[in-house]
Structures are given as C-alpha cells and as structure tokens.
Amino acid sequence: MQDIEIKLERPRVEMLFARYRDQIGEDYAGYRNHVYRTITYAMHFLGNAEEYEQIVETVFVYHDIGLWTDHELAYLEPSEAVALADNEEFGWGLDPDLLRGAIHWHHKITPYTGPNTKVIEACRKADWIDASKGKVKKGVSKEVIANVEAAFPNKGFHDTLLRLAKDYGGSTLVGGLKVTRGIVKW
Known part of the structure; x- marks a missing residue:
C-alpha cells in the first residue's frame, strides 16, 4: 500500500481561514476538510517538500472561496482576486502568477x-481526486484515498456544492451548467 503523510493540524490554513470562517458559515466544516484533503494529495504529489507547503496551503484555502465571498458559480476569477488581494495586503510574498495559476487551472480536465x-x-490532480470522491485516482490507491477521507470526513461538502448550484443558479440543472461553463478548463 502506498503511504501518504496526513497532517491533522495546519496552522497556516487555520490562520488563512480565520478571516472567512463567518462568511463560509455552516459550510465551513465541509470546505475545511475538502481543503485539508486536497492539500494532503497535492503535497504527496510534490514529495511533501516543505518549499511548496505555504503556496499549496494558500491555494487550497482560496481555490473555491469565491463561492462564499462573491456568491458566484463562475468562482475561479473571484477566488483568484481574493487570494491575490490578501497576498498583497498581508505581504506573504507568494508568487502571484503561481497563486493565480493554481487556482485558475485546478479544474482543468487535461494535464496542465x-x-x-x-x-x-x-x-x-489533488482537486480532481477529491471532487470525484476518489473515483478519479490520479495514481493514488483507493486505500490511501480512504485513509485521507477517514482523517478528514466529507461533512457534506459535495452536497454543499449542489445546494450552492441551486441557490445561485436558480435550479440544480441551471446552476450545474453555469458551474461547468464557468470553471471547467480544457
């Protein structure tokens, strides 16, 4: 079985979330665990190299944030804007092109x-694993995915996405079409 490092605590993630926790509201637990799962997978693909941890943690806290900050189904650009503004305001010094690119391309169907x-x-790849609930594996075993999901349970995250598609789009079908057109990249 393939091993994966699971960090149950990520102080930077909690610090980044602090500004948006109230805005995310009842969806926080599900989104937080989605973020932790995707960070875990991405860091695994990067060999858990510490040099990537700050950017990966930041990318995933912000990658879907536009759903709550801007109430948009086409949330990539709003999410990028919030991440870039906070990077500038708080002086994190993260490469803005990398930050923007990782958010912008995280739903790309073909390899970037x-x-x-x-x-x-x-x-x-990390987001595709989690967005598909492990059906898309990207080379990660189902046992490893099960371990990550056990550490960070779904807590209704995928149901939240369906609810937001309906709330923001008028119906699940219309919202689903708007999401697909707005965030899926080739």
Whole structure:
C-alpha cells in the first residue's frame, strides 16, 4: 500500500481561514476538510517538500472561496482576486502568477503544461481526486484515498456544492451548467 503523510493540524490554513470562517458559515466544516484533503494529495504529489507547503496551503484555502465571498458559480476569477488581494495586503510574498495559476487551472480536465507546471499540476490532480470522491485516482490507491477521507470526513461538502448550484443558479440543472461553463478548463 502506498503511504501518504496526513497532517491533522495546519496552522497556516487555520490562520488563512480565520478571516472567512463567518462568511463560509455552516459550510465551513465541509470546505475545511475538502481543503485539508486536497492539500494532503497535492503535497504527496510534490514529495511533501516543505518549499511548496505555504503556496499549496494558500491555494487550497482560496481555490473555491469565491463561492462564499462573491456568491458566484463562475468562482475561479473571484477566488483568484481574493487570494491575490490578501497576498498583497498581508505581504506573504507568494508568487502571484503561481497563486493565480493554481487556482485558475485546478479544474482543468487535461494535464496542465504551462509555467509552474509542477505545483499547478499537483493541485489540479489533488482537486480532481477529491471532487470525484476518489473515483478519479490520479495514481493514488483507493486505500490511501480512504485513509485521507477517514482523517478528514466529507461533512457534506459535495452536497454543499449542489445546494450552492441551486441557490445561485436558480435550479440544480441551471446552476450545474453555469458551474461547468464557468470553471471547467480544457
């Protein structure tokens, strides 16, 4: 069985979430665990190299944040804008092109091959694993996925996405179409 490092505590993630926890509201526990799962997978793809931890943690806290900050189904650009503004305001010094790119391309269906490929591709693969509830494995075993999901239970995250599609789109079908058009990249 393939091993994966599971960190149950990530102080930077909690610090980043602190500003948005009230805004995310009842969806917080599900989104938080989605973020922890995706960070775990992305860091696994990056060999758990510490040099990538800060950017990966930041990317995933912000990657879907536009759903709550801007109430948008086409949430990639709003999420990028919030992440870039906070990076600037708080002086984190993260590469804005990498931060923007990892958020922008995390729903890309085909492999990403542009600038910052290593990190963006790790983030893309990580999100596909979790968004598909482990049906898309990207080379990670079902046992490893089960271990990550056991450490960070779903807590209704995927149901939240369906609810938001309905709330923001008028119906689940219309919202689903808007989401697909707004966030899926080839």
